[in-house]
Structures are given as structure tokens and as C-alpha cells.
Amino acid sequence: MSPDDFTASHWYAIGRFADFPEGLSRPLRLLSQDIVAVRQGKDVKVTRADGRPCMVQARYGHVWTTLMDKPRALYDMPEFLEEGRRLVTAGAIGVLCSGLRAVENFLDMAHFPFVHTGILGIEEHPEVEKYDVSMDAERDEIWATKCCFFQPMAAATATGGQITEYKYRVPHPYSTILYKTCPIREGAWDLIGLFIQPTEEDACIAHSFVLVFDESNSDTSLLHFQQNIFLQDRMILENQVPRKLPIDPRWEMPTRADASSIAYRRWLKANGVVWGTAKLAEAA
Amino acid sequence: MDSVVSFAGWMPAGLQNAAETGTSVRAVIFEDDIAIWRGQDGLARAWQNRCPHRGMRLSYGIVRENRLTCLYHGWTYDGTGGCAHIPAHPDLVPPKSIRAKAYGCVETGGMIWVARSESSEPPPQISGTWMPCRTMQVNRSLTGLAEVLGTGKANLALAMGAWAGQLRVAGLQGAVLLAVQPMGARGAMLHACVTGPEDLTRASDWIESLRGHLERPIAA
Amino acid sequence: MKLYDYVLSGNCYKIRLFMAFLDLDYEKVGVDFYPGREHKSDSFLAINPLGQLPVLEDNGVVIRDAQAILVYLANRHDPSGQWWPQADHAQFAQVVQWLAFADSITGTSSAARLHDMLGYDLDIVAARAGAHRLFRILDSHLSQQEFEGHHWIAGPSPTIADIACFPYTALAGDGGIDTFYYPAIQRWIHRLTRLPRYHNMPGINVFA
Numbered sequence: 001m002s003p004d005d006f007t008a009s010h011w012y013a014i015g016r017f018a019d020f021p022e023g024l025s026r027p028l029r030l031l032s033q034d035i036v037a038v039r040q041g042k043d044v045k046v047t048r049a050d051g052r053p054c055m056v057q058a059r060y061g062h063v064w065t066t067l068m069d070k071p072r073a074l075y076d077m078p079e080f081l082e083e084g085r086r087l088v089t090a091g092a093i094g095v096l097c098s099g100l101r102a103v104e105n106f107l108d109m110a111h112f113p114f115v116h117t118g119i120l121g122i123e124e125h126p127e128v129e130k131y132d133v134s135m136d137a138e139r140d141e142i143w144a145t146k147c148c149f150f151q152p153m154a155a156a157t158a159t160g161g162q163i164t165e166y167k168y169r170v171p172h173p174y175s176t177i178l179y180k181t182c183p184i185r186e187g188a189w190d191l192i193g194l195f196i197q198p199t200e201e202d203a204c205i206a207h208s209f210v211l212v213f214d215e216s217n218s219d220t221s222l223l224h225f226q227q228n229i230f231l232q233d234r235m236i237l238e239n240q241v242p243r244k245l246p247i248d249p250r251w252e253m254p255t256r257a258d259a260s261s262i263a264y265r266r267w268l269k270a271n272g273v274v275w276g277t278a279k280l281a282e283a284a
Numbered sequence: 285m286d287s288v289v290s291f292a293g294w295m296p297a298g299l300q301n302a303a304e305t306g307t308s309v310r311a312v313i314f315e316d317d318i319a320i321w322r323g324q325d326g327l328a329r330a331w332q333n334r335c336p337h338r339g340m341r342l343s344y345g346i347v348r349e350n351r352l353t354c355l356y357h358g359w360t361y362d363g364t365g366g367c368a369h370i371p372a373h374p375d376l377v378p379p380k381s382i383r384a385k386a387y388g389c390v391e392t393g394g395m396i397w398v399a400r401s402e403s404s405e406p407p408p409q410i411s412g413t414w415m416p417c418r419t420m421q422v423n424r425s426l427t428g429l430a431e432v433l434g435t436g437k438a439n440l441a442l443a444m445g446a447w448a449g450q451l452r453v454a455g456l457q458g459a460v461l462l463a464v465q466p467m468g469a470r471g472a473m474l475h476a477c478v479t480g481p482e483d484l485t486r487a488s489d490w491i492e493s494l495r496g497h498l499e500r501p502i503a504a
Numbered sequence: 505m506k507l508y509d510y511v512l513s514g515n516c517y518k519i520r521l522f523m524a525f526l527d528l529d530y531e532k533v534g535v536d537f538y539p540g541r542e543h544k545s546d547s548f549l550a551i552n553p554l555g556q557l558p559v560l561e562d563n564g565v566v567i568r569d570a571q572a573i574l575v576y577l578a579n580r581h582d583p584s585g586q587w588w589p590q591a592d593h594a595q596f597a598q599v600v601q602w603l604a605f606a607d608s609i610t611g612t613s614s615a616a617r618l619h620d621m622l623g624y625d626l627d628i629v630a631a632r633a634g635a636h637r638l639f640r641i642l643d644s645h646l647s648q649q650e651f652e653g654h655h656w657i658a659g660p661s662p663t664i665a666d667i668a669c670f671p672y673t674a675l676a677g678d679g680g681i682d683t684f685y686y687p688a689i690q691r692w693i694h695r696l697t698r699l700p701r702y703h704n705m706p707g708i709n710v711f712a
Contacts, residue, residue: 019539091539094620096680110357110372126358126371205623220534220542224511227538231512231678231706234621236356238677239341241317241334253336253382257357257372302687307694310684343684344709355709418647421685473685484651492644 001201003031003067003275010172011074013062013195013207016089020044020063029199031067031275061089061209062195075141075171079191079211088219090208090226092197097237098276099174099196099204100245100268105233106176106194107168107260109149115232118152122161125150128257135267142170142267144260170264173273174198185213192226201276202243206230244278251280293405296448296463297398299416299475300391303328308352310343312467313398318387319343320396323350323363330398332385335359336367342384352384393448393461394477408444414461414477418488422498426464426472432498438462438490453490456483460490505530508551508559510537512621514614514671515570516558517705522574522667524703526581538622571603574664587664598658599665606668609638613672616679628680635681642669643686650688655695662699670696674708 002008012030020026020039028035034049046054046065054065060080079085095102105111110128112121131147145167152161167179167189174196179189190212197205208230210222217225246252247265254262268277297311297320308321310333317333319342327350333341340356347353351368353360358371359382367382388399393410426432428446441459442450448463458479465473474495478487507523509516509532523530535557536542544555552559552568559566560573562580567573578588590596612634618624619631642657649656657665674693676683683689696702697710704710 016539089539092623094623096620108357113371114355114358123358123371127374128372218534220536220540223536223540224534228511228706231621235344235677235707235709236340239344240339240356241341242339246339252338255337255370255373255376299687301691304691304694309687309690312684418644419687470682481651485648488644488647488651 001032001275004272006271006273007031007173007198007275009066009068009072010174011057011064011066011071012174012197013060013064014046014197015092015207016062017044017058019092028197030065031198032200033067035065035067037063037065060193060195061087062207075139075175077177077191077193079189084213085211086214086219086222088210088212088222088226090210090223090230093206093208093227093230093234094203095206095234095237096203096243097240098202098244099198099206100273100276101237101240101243102196102204102206102233103170103174103176103194104245104261104264105237106178107144107170107264108258109147109166110257111236112149112151115236116229119229120151120153121149122152125161130256131259133259133263135263139171141172142168142260142263144168144263168260170260170267173268173271174204182213184215188213190214198276242278244276246278246280247273248280251278292400293403293445294388294390294397294399294408296465296473296475297330297389297396298465298473299419299477300328300394300396301416302419303396306347308343308345308347310341311396311398311465312470314466314468316400317341318398319345319352320389320398321345321347321352323347323352325350325363327363328389328391328396329363329365330387330389330396331361331365332387336382336384393463395448395461395463395475408448410444410461413479415480415484417460417476417478417484418474418491419476420474420491420495421467421471422474422495423471424498425468426466426498429462429464432462432464432474432494438494453487456486456490458483460487462491506533506561507531508533508535508548508557508561510535510543510557512706513537513557514617514675514705515556515610517671518570518667519558519560519573519577520705521670521703522577522587522664524701525587525667525699526577527701528577528581571606571664571668574603574668578664586661587667589659589663595659599663602657602665603668605638605642606665606672609635609669609672612638613676613679613681616681617672617675618679620679632679632681635676635679636685639673639676639681639683639686639689642673643688646688646692650691655692657692662696666692666696671705671708675705678707 022039025036025038037046044063046056056065113123113126132145134143147166148163151164165181169177177193182188182190192210195207247269295313303309303320303322305322311318319333320330322328335354337359344355345352350363351360360369361384362368365384365386367378390397390407394414394416429449438451438453440449441452451460453460461477463475476491559568567576612631616631619628654660656662
């Protein structure tokens with residue numbers, strides 16, 4: 001199945017610049033199509049199977065490409081221009097599920113006590129308080145704000161757990177960014193983000209990053225933390241049935257804690273997203 | 285082609301010790317993905333292997349007392365499949381409509397048997413005492429016990445429907461209860477029970493060699 | 505003691521798990537195995553010319569190879585002798601045999617995982633088929649042990665052979681290898697995760 005217009009109209013991250021060694025052609029998949037990427041000097045060139053070139057841009061620590069000749073603009077993340085932040089990229093991790101499932105999981109707080117036990121949540125504090133979800137009509141993106149959750153290891157210096165505040169942003173069907181209150185800089189937010197490269201309707205590659213004010217942890221320890229968390233999620237994502245995202249509300253039953261998931265599924269539906277979603281007829 | 289074979293009656297889904305007390309395991313019958321779990325009350329239950337909330341396989345679930353908790357968000361189901369607790373909303377009484385889809389599940393002959401809930405066929409009742417021996421996955425799709433007997437050195441003593449039977453196997457003191465669990469493209473599981481511990485090792489060796497026969501390429 | 509460690513490595517996890525069972529204190533030195541390939545850097549090759557993890561440093565002794573480190577820790581830090589029983593020659597040999605088997609599991613199941621998870625370019629069909637061949641052998645062996653009333657790979661109590669075989673068996677799902685085909689392996693995984701001081705890693709479901 002070829003991707004719907006909305007899905008096809010975006011830019012997609014395909015790796016970090018360092019992942020493309022000079023002169024080595026790397027065959028890749030994007031939206032069920034074969035593409036080839038190769039580094040030539042300071043550029044990465046991407047071509048389709050028929051040899052036609054794709055547009056390429058380097059942003060947010062990654063190389064992005066698109067299968068469209070006139071794609072939508074890639075969303076802005078002004079935080080990448082702020083002084084003093086550290087960027088750690090966690091590489092590309094394959095996951096056997098629709099990238100839409102991966103984005104939805106990233107927006108979810110209710111799984112913290114069960115999947116990230118002892119790190120992002122504990123079973124004794126599972127409650128998800130009401131939070132706000134809004135559409136930014138101008139930029140056509142979803143924001144979930146005032147998300148508060150009890151975290152046992154909120155900061156390296158914290159002795160007990162505490163309520164941590166988050167914001168979530170979905171500016172792209174396959175990208176999501178978490179803003180977390182920065183423990184060392186008043187009023188600032190640390191960013192953790194996920195750029196999904198959807199390879200097939202039910203398979204994807206997750207590229208992730210952290211962009212933080214942090215003077216105490218090494219890059220490697222931030223990397224290990226990120227990868228540890230993501231691999232805990234991966235076991236869930238590969239065991240959700242079906243692998244594609246059901247967007248019919250009659251199929252999977254949400255509660256108030258799923259407000260951002262509900263908004264995300266509605267937004268996909270309103271934009272005519274079909275590729276990567278499961279039809280109710282497939283439920284059987 | 286196998287999918288034409290309907291999952292109509294009771295099917296073998298594993299040996300009793302595949303689902304130990306306090307655990308949840310996965311079973312596949314034709315295309316049906318099933319979670320089998322055993323509470324502290326010793327009862328085995330078989331449910332569709334997905335949580336109604338976000339589709340997570342319940343074979344990854346946590347068994348506490350006689351309830352199953354989904355690993356993903358901790359949604360907890362009582363022994364009948366009704367959702368009893370949603371941790372994200374501790375004060376909410378979950379609506380009755382939230383239910384895990386249950387299969388019929390009985391244990392007899394040392395094995396777990398499963399039927400779709402709409403099945404009206406009476407559950408199997410196998411007399412005698414049977415001891416779980418081995419379960420083995422075979423890389424070949426099978427259409428019934430008859431196909432297995434054509435290749436093994438065993439005589440059918442008592443047929444029990446298309447998928448199970450009691451066999452006399454040369455060299456064993458007692459009989460073997462053999463059941464075939466078809467898994468579509470994944471081939472099949474063979475489950476074997478014996479009548480006493482003295483036959484465990486030899487029956488295990490016999491079923492290994494039976495699998496070898498079944499997986500041998502069929503001459504054109 | 506200092507362990508050169510990568511959080512997603514099953515071979516490093518063997519050591520973290522055994523350290524937890526023995527209740528030992530150690531320092532972890534994080535290595536950026538992926539995506540940084542730090543294990544192939546000059547500075548790491550000076551520590552282990554094979555460019556592999558894990559590596560253990562203890563009082564000037566440098567040991568590479570997960571199985572060798574397990575052997576070292578058992579001899580040096582397990583006064584009970586439970587984890588590597590040496591009185592019975594046959595059992596001693598059994599443990600060594602299954603340590604070697606564990607390396608074959610790494611060569612197949614771990615390879616499949618590196619392919620599916622980190623995009624390594626290798627023959628995935630061969631890797632998965634090889635893992636299934638080994639899991640059939642392990643499932644058969646564990647069944648036989650159960651017939652004799654034993655719950656572990658080499659005798660009545662867990663040994664370093666269990667620890668060596670555990671990670672890439674329990675993590676097989678990460679590489680698209682279904683382990684529900686092997687009920688005796690499932691029971692063994694479940695038993696191992698229930699041992700006192702068990703320490704988990706992502707990708708292993710402690711509740712299954």
C-alpha cells in the first residue's frame with residue numbers, strides 16, 4: 001500500500017550524519033520504498049530505486065529526507081539554538097510495530113510504573129491526574145500540558161520521589177518531543193525526542209535524542225539511560241496486537257489518562273492518515 | 285489452506301505444567317493468539333491474548349492471587365475476565381463492558397484444552413492419571429493425529445477426536461496420550477503425557493524421533 | 505572491581521546478574537557500544553584487543569570474555585562453591601560444556617537481536633534457525649533434568665552455566681525468535697527470575 005498524502009508529505013529522519021561514512025552506499029527503507037543514502041563530502045545524497053534524487057536536509061542532529069517534491073516544512077525546535085544545551089543521540093533502533101504505536105507509547109504516562117518501574121514510576125503511585133490537551137491550529141500540532149506524574153528518580157540529587165511536570169508535543173505524525181522540568185536551571189525545560197523512520201506500515205526505526213542542561217552526567221551515561229528506557233518500551237511495542245495502530249475508538253478502550261492518545265488518533269484520522277493504521281475489519 | 289480448518293471444538297493448548305501457578309504463557313491455535321494463565325486457586329484460564337485497552341499481549345501479564353494484571357498499564361482482570369482495576373484512575377470503578385475475551389478452558393489427561401466461547405461441544409473428559417512429559421514444536425503443518433501416526437512407530441489404542449489419542453509405543457510400559465496443536469504457518473505442537481515416571485525419558489526420546497520423521501523432507 | 509559495561513549487552517548482563525547474585529560491589533564503566541562503536545576505538549582496543557565487551561578489572565587482573573569472567577568471579581568470590589561445583593568431575597565438565605554452549609547461543613540469538621534491533625547486516629534467517637536448533641537442545645536437556653527432579657542446567661542448584669545461557673535465551677524475542685515453543689525453557693527462565701537478588705535487564709519479562 002502506498003502512503004496517504006499526509007504521511008507522504010513529511011520529512012523523515014534516516015540517521016545521524018555520522019551514520020553515513022564517506023563513499024559507502026547504504027540501502028534504506030522509508031514508507032515501504034527502497035532508497036539509497038551515500039555521503040559525499042559534507043552532504044548526504046539520497047536517491048530512490050529508480051535513481052531520482054530526494055531532497056535532503058540536516059537538522060536536529062539527524063539527516064532528513066522526503067519522498068515528496070514539495071514537502072511540508074519541517075517543524076521548528078528553537079531549543080536546538082539555545083546556548084549551553086547538550087545533545088546526545090541514541091542511534092537507530094528497529095522496532096516491529098507501526099511507528100504510530102511508538103509515538104503513542106511515548107505520549108503515555110500511565111505505563112511508567114509498570115514498564116519503567118523504579119525509574120520513571122512506581123506501582124504505589126500510578127495515578128494520572130487530569131492534564132490539558134490542545135491543538136495548535138496554526139502549526140497543526142498537538143500539545144499535552146500540565147502533565148504531572150510521580151517519579152522515583154526525578155533527579156540524581158533527589159533522595160525521595162517527587163511529582164515531575166512534563167509537556168508533550170506532536171508536531172509531525174512520526175515525531176514527538178517530551179519537555180521535562182530541568183532540575184538545574186530555573187524555568188528551563190529538558191527535551192527528549194523521538195524521530196520515527198517508518199519503514200513499513202508495521203515496522204519502524206526509532207531515532208532518539210536528549211537535549212539537556214546537564215553538567216553532572218557523561219554522554220555515555222545519558223545514552224545508557226535513554227537506551228535502557230527505550231528497550232523497556234520496545235518489548236511492549238513488539239507485543240501489541242495488531243502491530244498497526246487502530247484508530248477506530250470502538251476497538252481499543254481508552255480512559256481519561258489516554259487523552260493525548262485520543263487526540264493523536266483523532267488528529268491522524270482528521271488528516272486522512274490510513275498508512276500504518278489498522279482497519280476495524282482486521283480485528284476479527 | 286490450513287485456515288480453512290475451523291477452530292470448532294476443543295483443542296489441546298499445552299501440557300498442564302506449561303502454565304505453572306502464578307504464570308501466564310502464550311499459546312497459538314491455528315491463527316488464534318491465546319494467553320493461558322493460572323491463579324493461586326490452581327485454575328487455568330484461556331483468554332484472547334490482548335488487553336482490551338491497548339492490545340498488549342496478556343501472556344506478558346502479572347498473575348497475583350486469582351487476577352491477571354496487564355504488564356503495560358496494570359489494568360487488572362478478575363478470574364472471569366472482567367476488568368477490576370485501572371491503576372491510572374484508582375477511584376474509578378471500571379465499566380462492566382471492559383472485559384478480556386475468554387475461551388473455554390478445561391484440564392484433563394494432563395493437558396490444557398481450549399475452545400472458542402461460542403462452541404457448544406462438551407469438553408473432553410479423559411480417564412486415568414496422566415503425567416506431562418514433553419511438548420515439541422514441529423516445523424510442519426499438520427491436519428490431525430492420523431498424519432502423525434502414519435510416520436511414528438506407534439499403534440492407536442483409543443482415538444479422541446481428530447487431534448488426540450492414546451497410543452501403544454514399543455518399549456514403553458504404559459500408554460502415551462498424544463495431542464496435536466496446529467499453529468498455522470508456525471507448524472504444530474506435539475504434546476505427550478505418560479502414565480508413570482518410568483516412561484518419561486523413553487517417551488521423550490520417542491517423540492523426538494517422531495518429530496525427526498515428521499520434519500524429514502517429503503520425497504516428491 | 506571495574507566492569508566495562510554496555511546497558512543493552514546480554515554478555516555484560518551475565519556479569520551484572522552474577523554480581524547481583526553474589527552481592528558484590530563493583531564500578532561500572534559505561535561504553536558507548538552503539539551507536540558510538542567505542543569498543544572498536546583505540547583506547548578500548550588497548551584494554552581488549554578483541555574489541556568486545558564485557559571486560560573485568562580486579563586488582564590489576566584484566567579478564568575478557570563473559571564466560572571467563574563468570575569462572576573468575578565464581579572461583580574468587582563464591583566461598584559456597586555453589587555456582588561452580590568442582591567436587592564431581594562429571595558435573596564440573598557439564599558446567600564447562602554449557603558455558604561453551606552459551607557462546608553458541610550468543611552467536612545465533614544475539615546476532616538475530618543485533619540485526620533486528622541495531623540494524624546489523626547479517627544472515628537473519630540463518631541466525632534464527634541456528635538459535636532454534638540450540639533451544640531445542642536446551643529444552644530437551646532441561647526436560648530431562650526435570651524428569652530427574654532437577655531444575656537447573658547442571659545439577660540440583662543453579663550454576664554459572666545457567667547464568668551464561670540465560671540472557672540470550674530470555675532475550676531471544678528481541679531478535680524475532682519465539683520461545684513459547686519451549687515450555688521447559690520457559691519454566692527455567694521463570695525459576696531463574698525468581699531467585700533471590702535477581703537483577704533484570706530490558707527485554708526480559710520477569711513476570712512471564
